[in-house]
Amino acid sequence: MLDLALFLVVIGMFLLGLRKPFIWVLAYLYIDILAPQKIGWSLAQLLPVSLIAFLLAFGGWAVAEKKDGFRLSMRQGLLAALLVWCFITLQWADFPEAGAEKWAWVWKALVFAIFLPLTLTTKLRIEAAMLITVLTAAAIIISAGLKTVGGGGGYGNLYLFVNDNSNIYESSTLSTVAIALIPIILWFMRHGTIFKPDWRVKLFGAALIFACLLIPIGTEARTGLLCIAALGLMLLRDVKRRFLYIGAAAAIGIAALPFLPSSFTERMSTIKEAQSEQSASTRMQVWSWTLDYVERNPLGGGFDVYRGNSFTYKMPVKEVDGNTVRVTYQDVTESGRAFHSSWFEMLGEQGWPGLILWTLLHVTGLVQMERIRRRYAGRTGRIEGWQGPLASALQFANIIYLVGATFQGIAYQPVVLMIVGLQIALADHVKRRESALDKAAFKEVKAANRRADARAAAPDPAIP
Incomplete structure (x- = not known):
């Protein structure tokens, strides 16, 4: 039932867009966030719904929407x-393969x-x-x-x-x-x-x-x-x-x-324990590696360049023996860790x-x-x-x-x-x-000025 419901919702939005093309934009928002094609196991996977919604959104705007005042902003x-x-x-x-993906x-x-x-x-x-x-x-x-x-x-x-x-x-x-x-x-x-x-x-x-x-x-x-x-x-x-x-x-x-x-x-x-927690320590090592990498490659290395990182660092480890706490350091080697x-x-x-x-x-x-x-x-x-x-x-x-x-x-x-x-x-x-x-407001000011000029140019009826 869930698979059928997801499929019908998507198809329903596609059909409603035939009357109001803006609904195709909303359909893409819905599909891109929820990913119903991944939730469903049969019907929802029959069609490339995300690509269809993407193309419909652009096509509907290009064909049916007014373009009055069309322009791109600085942030666009x-x-x-x-x-x-x-x-x-x-x-x-x-x-390149991971980057293309x-x-x-x-x-x-x-x-x-x-x-x-x-x-x-x-x-x-x-x-x-x-x-x-x-x-x-x-x-x-x-x-x-x-x-x-x-x-x-x-x-x-x-x-x-x-x-x-x-x-x-x-x-x-x-x-x-x-x-x-x-x-x-x-x-x-x-x-x-x-x-x-x-x-x-x-x-x-x-x-x-x-x-x-x-x-x-x-x-x-x-x-x-x-x-x-x-x-x-x-x-x-x-x-x-x-x-x-x-x-x-x-x-x-x-x-x-x-x-x-x-x-x-x-x-x-x-x-608050970044130095003694492996996940946080690894992140800081990745960030340090990134700075070193960009020093050599200021224009970047493309998508998923983190796959090339490799480093070894010492991480403190606490050992508790009764009332005594002893700190030792062990080597941790990591590679291909995300940013x-x-x-x-x-x-x-x-x-x-x-x-x-x-x-x-x-x-x-x-x-x-x-x-x-x-x-x-x-x-x-x-x-x-x-x-x-x-x-x-x-x-x-x-x-x-x-x-x-x-x-x-x-x-x-x-x-x-x-x-x-x-x-x-x-x-x-x-x-x-x-x-x-x-x-x-500008039009109103111009109209008021014209009325004032007209009154000033008109002859005074009190003067014979």
């Missing part, structure tokens, strides 16, 4: 430059991020794209949250819809994405219009936020805990009663401690040009969202009350991603690139609206 230009540079570095990749999905994620803002020309479309993104991810998050509550969690043990450790289904990636979506969920609970924010929407939103917070516990991903801390700090900016917020957050955290599994608290405690950091992933694979482009892409997005947030601060109502809060939500989501990306190789994560596309779409929408208002 950065995405395009990054896309071209990734292709160039692929030509001298140290591992990664390129096969990276180019689609980058191209769709460039394309997405062109389709999100209204508030309704922006909201619809966000809603599909949140609800599709929610299907995974709710399932994982229920399994966590039922005791089915644990590092590497939380079974999701797809058990291939890729895309959003990788445990640390899911933790980062889940926490990054919380600000957007909060926006829907206050400003959504597709589902008006009544008590049902707020109840579902609160339950979904709780499920999002459970993901780092269920996956025991240390990155998720850091993302929760980052979210908690950022929310201080917008809350009115900050001391009450801090006290409530501390009380909830303390109250939750007895209910956390011991395996979770033990794993989280290793965050475990998007910053070093970009630096190693794309060199300094790629890292600069990727950093500019996200920094300019944060600045852009901050400008919109400040411009619309204090405005209320259906027309002007949603832009500022949405800019803030997308900004928070981006910052949480960057925190998580510091410890994961998710530089090209499709869900995050979708959020980048949403940021670009919001900025373009605001610019178009303000431009229209400026034109209307």
